[in-house]
Amino acid sequence: MAESRDIEQAREVLEEVSGDDVKHQQFEDGLTLRTVIGSLFIGFIMMPGAMYLGLVAGQGLGPAAAWVTVVLFSEIARRSFQPLKRQELYMLLYIAGGLVGAANSGFHALIWNQYLVQCPQIGELAKEIPTWVAPRANDPAIVQRTFLSMSWLVPIVLIVVNEILGRMIWIGGGYAVFRITSDLERLPFPFAPIAAAGATALAEAGTKEESWRWQVFSTGTVVGLLFGFIYVFIPIVTGVIFGTPVQLIPIPFIDFTQNTENILPAAWSALSGDIGIVLWGFVVPFPIILGSFISSTICGIGLNPILYHMGMFPDWKHGTPYLQTQMATSIDFWMSVGIGTALGIALIGLGTVTVGAIKSMRDSERPTLKRTAPPGRGDWNIWLSIGVFFFAVIVQIGITHWLVPGFPVWILLAYGLVYTPLISYTSARLIGLTGRGVGFPYLREATIIKSGYQGSDIWFAGIPMIDVGGQAQHFREIELTGTKFTSIIKAELLKLAVILPASFAFWSFFWKTSPIPSAQFPFVQKMWPVQATMASIWWTANRKSITENWLLSALRPPVIIGAGIGTLALYAIASMFKLPVMFFYGFISGIGGQPMDQIPMFAGALLGRYYFRKRFGPVKWAQYAPVLIAGFGCGTGLTAMTGIAVALVTKSVNYLPF
Numbered sequence: 001m002a003e004s005r006d007i008e009q010a011r012e013v014l015e016e017v018s019g020d021d022v023k024h025q026q027f028e029d030g031l032t033l034r035t036v037i038g039s040l041f042i043g044f045i046m047m048p049g050a051m052y053l054g055l056v057a058g059q060g061l062g063p064a065a066a067w068v069t070v071v072l073f074s075e076i077a078r079r080s081f082q083p084l085k086r087q088e089l090y091m092l093l094y095i096a097g098g099l100v101g102a103a104n105s106g107f108h109a110l111i112w113n114q115y116l117v118q119c120p121q122i123g124e125l126a127k128e129i130p131t132w133v134a135p136r137a138n139d140p141a142i143v144q145r146t147f148l149s150m151s152w153l154v155p156i157v158l159i160v161v162n163e164i165l166g167r168m169i170w171i172g173g174g175y176a177v178f179r180i181t182s183d184l185e186r187l188p189f190p191f192a193p194i195a196a197a198g199a200t201a202l203a204e205a206g207t208k209e210e211s212w213r214w215q216v217f218s219t220g221t222v223v224g225l226l227f228g229f230i231y232v233f234i235p236i237v238t239g240v241i242f243g244t245p246v247q248l249i250p251i252p253f254i255d256f257t258q259n260t261e262n263i264l265p266a267a268w269s270a271l272s273g274d275i276g277i278v279l280w281g282f283v284v285p286f287p288i289i290l291g292s293f294i295s296s297t298i299c300g301i302g303l304n305p306i307l308y309h310m311g312m313f314p315d316w317k318h319g320t321p322y323l324q325t326q327m328a329t330s331i332d333f334w335m336s337v338g339i340g341t342a343l344g345i346a347l348i349g350l351g352t353v354t355v356g357a358i359k360s361m362r363d364s365e366r367p368t369l370k371r372t373a374p375p376g377r378g379d380w381n382i383w384l385s386i387g388v389f390f391f392a393v394i395v396q397i398g399i400t401h402w403l404v405p406g407f408p409v410w411i412l413l414a415y416g417l418v419y420t421p422l423i424s425y426t427s428a429r430l431i432g433l434t435g436r437g438v439g440f441p442y443l444r445e446a447t448i449i450k451s452g453y454q455g456s457d458i459w460f461a462g463i464p465m466i467d468v469g470g471q472a473q474h475f476r477e478i479e480l481t482g483t484k485f486t487s488i489i490k491a492e493l494l495k496l497a498v499i500l501p502a503s504f505a506f507w508s509f510f511w512k513t514s515p516i517p518s519a520q521f522p523f524v525q526k527m528w529p530v531q532a533t534m535a536s537i538w539w540t541a542n543r544k545s546i547t548e549n550w551l552l553s554a555l556r557p558p559v560i561i562g563a564g565i566g567t568l569a570l571y572a573i574a575s576m577f578k579l580p581v582m583f584f585y586g587f588i589s590g591i592g593g594q595p596m597d598q599i600p601m602f603a604g605a606l607l608g609r610y611y612f613r614k615r616f617g618p619v620k621w622a623q624y625a626p627v628l629i630a631g632f633g634c635g636t637g638l639t640a641m642t643g644i645a646v647a648l649v650t651k652s653v654n655y656l657p658f
Contacts, residue, residue: 027376030087030483031490038073039095039491043498046096048506051108055516055524090481094474095491106163107147107503110134110155111516112528114142121529122536128456132158132403145511147504160500161399162462165392167492172389173421174471175485177428179382181472182479187432190284192476193626216624217631224635227275232636236643240650249273253596255322266308266329268300270322270596277597279632281604282612282625288433291586293602296593299334307333315554326594334592336556339443340563341588346426347564348571378484393420393464400461407453407461415447416464427469432476433585446555449542456539 073092077084084092113134117126126137132154135141141149147156181187230248239245256269281289307313307329315328393416401409444465448458478485510516517525567588574584590598613621 027374027378027482027484028085028087029490030085030091030481030487031494032088034073034077034084035088035091035095035491036494038092039494039498041073042096043502047499047502051506051510055510086481087483087487090478090483091487091491094478094488095495106159106499107156107507109159110147110152111507111511113155114145114511115516115528116532117142119529119532121533122539125456125536125539130403130457130460133460145515147508147511156504158399162396163496163500165396167496168388168392169396169466170468170471171489171492172385172387172392173424173466173468175380175385175475176382176389177425177469178472178475180425181428181432182476185429185432187429188285189432189473189476190288191431192473192480193283212624213627216627217634220628220631220633221635221638223628224632224637225639226635227632228636228639231274232640233643236640237646240646253322257322257325258319261318261320264301264305265318266304266313266316266325268304268322268326268329268595270594272596272600275600276629276632276636277600278604278607279625279629281601281606282608282621283629284601284605285582286605286609287580287582288586288589289598289602289605291583291588292590292593293598295587295590296595296598299591300593300595304329330592331554333556333559335554336559337563338592340560340565341567341591342423342426343560344564344567344571345430345585345588346422347568374479376484377479378486380485389468390417393417393466396462396464400463404453404455404458404461406455407458408451411447411451412464416466420464420466420468424466424468427467428472429469430585430589431469431473433582445538445541451542454543458542459539 074084074089113129116122117129117134118137119126131151134155135149135151139149139151141147141151182189231251235245235247235251250273252274253270253272256271257267260267260269304313308316312333313329315332316325320328397409397412397416400407400412444463447463474488475485478488517528570588571584573579574581608621608625612624615621616624
């Protein structure tokens with residue numbers, strides 16, 4: 001199939017249409033005093049807003065905060081006649097995304113845990129929660145609602161240690177899989193140019209001579225503003241004012257399942273109303289989208305009714321909405337298929353790397369890891385990176401064994417030292433080819449149930465099942481923006497220095513002022529009891545027999561084996577008929593995928609391929625598309641941020657009725 005040639009060609013096309021001299025990129029440090037000030041602004045202004053909004057309305061700031069921060073600081077610098085560099089803008093995007101996302105991580109877990117030990121919905125299970133998760137319900141620290149107590153020392157130390165180990169794992173492992181998939185295998189990473197395009201367009205807007213990027217970015221921003229007003233702003237504001245949001249376009253999708261169940265029982269009949277998915281079809285290589293569209297439509301709509309009549313979906317009933325239909329059919333059948341195809345892809349990827357390594361040893365002119373690193377990129381020794389990764393994983397295993405000594409150590413070692421590297425490489429390879437990773441749903445739960453361990457404490461401990469494959473794309477984005485890799489290490493240290501104190505201070509403040517949940521925080525008051533009840537079902541699942549466990553009994557070893565063999569067979573057939581490798585990986589990634597996303601993405605691909613390419617020309621359109629999507633994300637984010645600001649002001653004087 002000439003896989004390496006197809007992959008290299010796809011990468012060259014993406015680099016060519018980026019409009020930059022990628023091969024002779026000049027790398028600079030993106031972490032400067034201005035980005036440090038920006039990170040402080042995000043941590044102490046944006047992050048508490050995200051925390052509060054999550055408690056009150058169940059919504060986060062998400063990408064909106066990142067784009068608002070970047071646009072704000074970009075305009076300030078521009079009007080000060082000191083425009084931000086592309087590297088600085090990207091680092092602001094990177095730091096903003098991480099800090100705002102931290103609103104629901106870190107010390108947020110302590111708030112959730114203090115609720116669990118007092119939760120009446122889980123009954124006697126609350127007394128079984130270990131003290132290294134939270135103090136007992138009658139502890140003075142819980143009664144007085146304070147973290148400034150020795151009772152919280154171990155939980156707080158565990159959170160801090162996990163934050164540090166998590167960064168060691170993703171930087172070490174992510175860099176290693178990036179070097180293999182991007183530098184050695186030369187995978188294209190089709191989604192990586194989008195983040196780079198947004199930073200580049202904003203950077204050029206600060207210069208006297210604005211290029212085509214800023215014009216296209218502005219066009220995308222206007223489209224995003226208009227769509228965001230309808231799709232995001234109106235529901236947020238009307239939800240605050242009237243109690244029930246007005247959704248002109250159903251969020252997150254339009255459900256047709258109950259309309260089609262008589263003709264297509266158990267089919268995944270839904271359609272996303274987010275036109276952002278249509279725009280993604282402009283960027284992703286057409287063979288990938290075509291393959292994903294064909295397989296997802298065949299599997300989710302065509303095969304599901306047939307499988308239902310064959311008795312493969314015993315847990316699906318007529319009248320079931322889409323989400324429950326998708327969950328029931330996935331667990332009953334498609335979860336096993338996904339495990340098998342992932343194993344097949346992993347074998348193909350490992351085989352490709354092995355063959356490439358053997359050829360590289362025979363041919364001194366072929367690329368190696370040493371030859372492929374561009375000068376000045378800020379690389380470090382890959383073996384050091386791998387060593388840091390495994391050290392952090394082993395420490396995590398040791399901590400889990402110390403907390404839960406009765407749980408089988410060999411399971412922790414198998415997942416940490418075998419599963420984690422394997423799934424990380426497999427996911428990185430798929431993301432490098434198709435933009436989508438791979439995951440095994442409910443694998444952690446099935447492992448705990450199957451292990452024979454019956455204690456509830458294991459559900460609160462960390463099993464090292466970590467997929468760092470997505471970080472390979474982050475490194476590719478950093479490379480495309482010309483930012484030194486060492487900037488990421490500095491940025492993560494900065495984020496730690498901001499996240500931990502800010503998160504601790506603001507969560508302590510919110511909890512001290514009012515109990516969480518309470519009437520002051522209506523969303524969590526309504527939703528947390530439901531979430532705790534659902535979670536408690538899992539916490540007792542490992543005490544039941546195998547026949548009583550839906551998840552464990554749903555795993556089908558013959559289907560897993562058949563899907564793995566089928567993946568290898570399809571690869572062999574594609575090689576025999578010299579089909580594009582991108583089509584094969586797109587087809588495999590679409591198996592078990594949701595047609596509601598693939599259909600609009602395919603429509604966007606057709607629109608871009610047969611209309612915009614002819615109007616603007618193939619090269620120009622390929623250059624315009626990533627910048628257009630980046631602008632669309634910015635516009636949608638700005639609209640969402642405006643709606644959230646209105647909601648916060650309104651809620652400060654009138655709480656949302658539920």
